[in-house]
Amino acid sequence: MLAIGFFFVGGTRGKTLIVIGLALASLAGLELSIREHLGGFRSHSLLLAGVVAIATLLVLAYPVGLTVGASLIAAAAAGVAAFALLARAFRARTGRLMKLR
Numbered sequence: 001m002l003a004i005g006f007f008f009v010g011g012t013r014g015k016t017l018i019v020i021g022l023a024l025a026s027l028a029g030l031e032l033s034i035r036e037h038l039g040g041f042r043s044h045s046l047l048l049a050g051v052v053a054i055a056t057l058l059v060l061a062y063p064v065g066l067t068v069g070a071s072l073i074a075a076a077a078a079g080v081a082a083f084a085l086l087a088r089a090f091r092a093r094t095g096r097l098m099k100l101r
Helices: 002-008 011-039 045-064 068-094
Strands: none
Touching (some): 002 011, 011 045
16 A cells, blocks of 8 residues: 555545555564563563553544643553553563573
8 A cells, every 4th residue: 555655546545545555564574573472472561551652642632622731641640550450461481581693
């Protein structure tokens, strides 16, 4: 979709294809990082906690309608909690907090 939207289709349809392609590529990277983290191959605690924080921010800021400050505080709290849980899960799987190389 990225290549088709960039090289072959122009206008708003091309831009839509590019955005969809980027979203699909991001989901593929997220899925890979979840599998590596839960499998004990590499720790992606910070990356996955950031995804949780951004998702929390988007849900609280737009559909719920909280103020930006309250949404940021809630998103930061959700990210810290997710990091603690994800680091604990990786530690339980591998016996160490991080795996470098």
